[in-house]
Amino acid sequence: MNEKTLWKKFLAAGMTIAGAAGLIGNLYAESALNPKNLQQTYEKKSGYSDDSYTAAVDSGRYTNFVRDCAGYGLAQWTFWTRKQALLNYANDNGVSIGDLNMQIAFIIKELQSGYASVWKILCTTDSVRTASDNVLFSYEAPANQGKSVQDFRYNQAMRFYNDFISETTPKNSDKSVQELAEEVLADKWGTGQDRKDRLTAAGYDYTVVQKRVNELLDKSSNVVENPVETVEKEIIQVTAVKDGKNFSGVLTASKTIE
Secondary structure (H helix, E strand, O other): OHHHHHHHHHHHHOOOHHHHHHHHHHHHHHHOOOOOOEOHHHHHHHOOOHHHHHHHHHHOOOOOOOOOOOOEOOOOEOOHHHHHHHHHHHHHHOOOOOOHHHHHHHHHHHHHHHOHHHHHHHHHOOOHHHHHHHHHHHHHOOOOOOHHHHHHHHHHHHHHHHHHHHHHOOOOOOOOHHHHHHHHHOOOOOOHHHHHHHHHHOOOOHHHHHHHHHHHHHHHHOOOOOOOOEEEEEEEEEEEEEOOEEEEEEEEEEEEEO
């Protein structure tokens, strides 16, 4: 299942779960997550299948990969400069143009170097919609970016998101609200919408848990320290008389300063 490989690689690269889901939802819409996917209209025109096109490019028999304007791979790279960069990256790594891990690494490299604003969003957002729309508008940028396309890609992203958080979120229905609130404060449940989705997916009432979190935060900020009693040693000079003789010495006494 390619989505799990994509997810793990994207999270390891620094994306949030929402960011990874938004990107994967778009890649699914482009290629069904098939790294050898050849644009369907070009298949009909050229007579190539996904596998035969990939093999022809790899072997060198087909030499027009860069300039043929055929969408290819996970992201359906089409423009010649991006296809050239993809081909160079595959050759540099000594792998097939259709290699899954190579294409994942190339996507990360391409985002970091050429689409920095999109990369930043994918690494910081907890909104799947924000991630999905930014990939659509600023990275994939297909001809049709209408509402139905936006919604389809977002729905695919949410499908993956729900699968992802179900795997990363601990499910223990016996946990008390107090335990959950303490885990939230220990940053074990994410933030914002991500936290809400995780808690809900795990079967907890987000509103109740968040209320207890807020109470704990309020209690922490309103704590007034008790006055600390200061103990000071007081040295007292004393003189005692015993058997008609004077003896001098000191006594140490303690007193509390208010």
